[in-house]
Amino acid sequence: MTATAVLRHEVFLEHDPGFGHPESPERLRVIHAALDQPAAQVGLIFPDFAPATAAELALNHTRPHIARVAATAGQTYAMLDPDTLTSPRSYEAACLAAGAAIAGVRLVMTGAVKNGFALVRPPGHHAEADHTSGFCLFNNIAIAARYALDKLGAGRILIVDWDLHHGNGTQHSFYDTDQVLYFSTHQYPYFPGSGGVHEIGQGAGEGYTVNVPLPGGQDDRAYARIFRELLCPVARQFHPDLMLVSAGFDIYQDDPLGTMAVTVQGFAYLTRLLMRLAAELCQERLLLVLEGGYHLTGERDGVLAVLAELAGRSLLAPAVVEGLDTAAPPLPALDDARNIAKKYWSL
Numbered sequence: 001m002t003a004t005a006v007l008r009h010e011v012f013l014e015h016d017p018g019f020g021h022p023e024s025p026e027r028l029r030v031i032h033a034a035l036d037q038p039a040a041q042v043g044l045i046f047p048d049f050a051p052a053t054a055a056e057l058a059l060n061h062t063r064p065h066i067a068r069v070a071a072t073a074g075q076t077y078a079m080l081d082p083d084t085l086t087s088p089r090s091y092e093a094a095c096l097a098a099g100a101a102i103a104g105v106r107l108v109m110t111g112a113v114k115n116g117f118a119l120v121r122p123p124g125h126h127a128e129a130d131h132t133s134g135f136c137l138f139n140n141i142a143i144a145a146r147y148a149l150d151k152l153g154a155g156r157i158l159i160v161d162w163d164l165h166h167g168n169g170t171q172h173s174f175y176d177t178d179q180v181l182y183f184s185t186h187q188y189p190y191f192p193g194s195g196g197v198h199e200i201g202q203g204a205g206e207g208y209t210v211n212v213p214l215p216g217g218q219d220d221r222a223y224a225r226i227f228r229e230l231l232c233p234v235a236r237q238f239h240p241d242l243m244l245v246s247a248g249f250d251i252y253q254d255d256p257l258g259t260m261a262v263t264v265q266g267f268a269y270l271t272r273l274l275m276r277l278a279a280e281l282c283q284e285r286l287l288l289v290l291e292g293g294y295h296l297t298g299e300r301d302g303v304l305a306v307l308a309e310l311a312g313r314s315l316l317a318p319a320v321v322e323g324l325d326t327a328a329p330p331l332p333a334l335d336d337a338r339n340i341a342k343k344y345w346s347l
Contacts, residue, residue, distance in 0.1 A: 003045045004310040005107050005116035007100035008032065012121045014089035018077070021085065022257060022294040023135040028121055030300045040304060043311030045113065049103035051095035052143060056102060059146035060139055060173055062130045069094060069137050080132040094122055094137040101144035104287040109152045109242060115275065115286040115310050117247070119303070123291045125167030125246045126192060133169060134192055141246050141289045142173040145180055148242055155179065158240035160231065161186070162223070162270060163248025163291045164258040166195030166211070170246065176203040181210070181238045183231055185223065187251075187258055188213030197336050200344075207344030210234060212337040216259030220266030221327035223251075226334050227273050228325075234345045235277055242285045243278045249293025249302045257294050264298070268305040268316050269324050275309065286310075 013025040013032075034040055057066050072078040073091040080086060097120035104116045124141055126134030141159060148154040159174075161167040161184040171194065174180035186195050201209040212226055235243075249267065251260035271288075278286040288306065293299035308315050338347055 003113050004043055004307065005104060005113040006035070006044050006046050006307065007049055007104055007116065007118040007120070008035070008046060009096055009100070011089065011093050011096050012119070014087070015093035015122050016087040017085040017135070023122065026296055027293060027299060028119060030296050031119060031303050034300055034304055040307070043313060044307065047103065047107065050099050051092070052098035052102055052138070056143060056147060057095070057098060057138055059150060060129060060142045065130045069132070080137070083134050084132040084136065086137070090122065090137065097122060097124065098138050098140050098143045101140040101287070101289050102147045104289070105144045105148045105242065105244070106152065108285045108287050109148060109154065111283070114284045115278070117288045117290070117303075117307060117310060119290050121290065124289070125161060125163060125170045125291050126165070127169045128172060134165065136169065139169045139173060141244055142170050144287070144289070145174070145244060149179060154241045156181070156238060156240045158183065158235055158238060158243045159246065160243065160274065161246035161248070162251060163246055164250035164255065164260060165191055165248070165292065167246055168192045168194040171195070171199065171209055174205065175201050175209060176205040178204045178208050181208045181234070181240065183210045183234070185212045185214060185226055187216055187260060197340055200340060210337065210341055212333060214333050217261055219261040220263055220269060220324055221329045222331055223262060223266060223270060224324040224327050225329060225331060227270060230334060230338055230341065230347070232273070232277060233347055234341060235281065237345050239281055241282050243274060243282060243287075245274060245286070245288040246291045247288040247306065248291035249299040252293065252295050252298035252302060254298055255293065255295045257292070264301045264305045265316060265320050267302040268309045268314065269321065271306045271309040272314070272316065272321070
């Protein structure tokens, strides 16, 4: 099938960490309003999906952790860590977010759709196996990857994380396996403090974690160069069966939580590169899962541009593509990461 699946649900708006919290329901409300316009729906389908079961959550999380989050159901307010707060339906939303990611991988792995985007909240990539962290209750993308490995026959999965923050939970979930290659670009040093260039995996997973810690101020040209010169050659050698993306829009140029300088066209360009890789390596099997993004219009416009790219109605100007295809700004952080990765990959 040639459609792009968008996994959205009104229950995601019911998770409310409280007044003034950046991870607010408004993040999705503005995206939903934009997607309700017929022109934005061309090439998209909106499939139904179910919440993740306890057994599916347990693919990546301990039973005590699941029980602790479940115990917040119906409570007016609970603080699970200094950054992560819940409301009465947060557990329901978190289970549904993980279920959306699972449904997305099932759709792309079976060829029911060409690609997809799980527009979920709460986000997930900070959640560890045994505790919440950084606004995240369950690790949606890690659960989906485990499901694909255990239930759908995937042998190798590439996870690309372009969020402003390092995905500590995702990295730790797969740190000792060669079945998952985790590739992260992130502002550093910054929350959560992990993601140094020398964090490369351990045991069978040594070399299968690639971190590119970046100073603030990196723009479209910098991200394009990192993806072209490091991600693409490593991905080709790894040759995944499935590609997953932790899509954080907090690298947007005006995001209040970061100091990166990526534009809406930059998000579309990175998506185009990943689509080309997926077409080359894994029969177009590509699923994005929403992570951060706290500038409401920037995140909305970035998501719409990504969806347009996924659905084959690109908004990218040819001159922008040509410029980013050849951009080569000085980037010491890329040089450092490449020197580490050279020990494990031909670069």
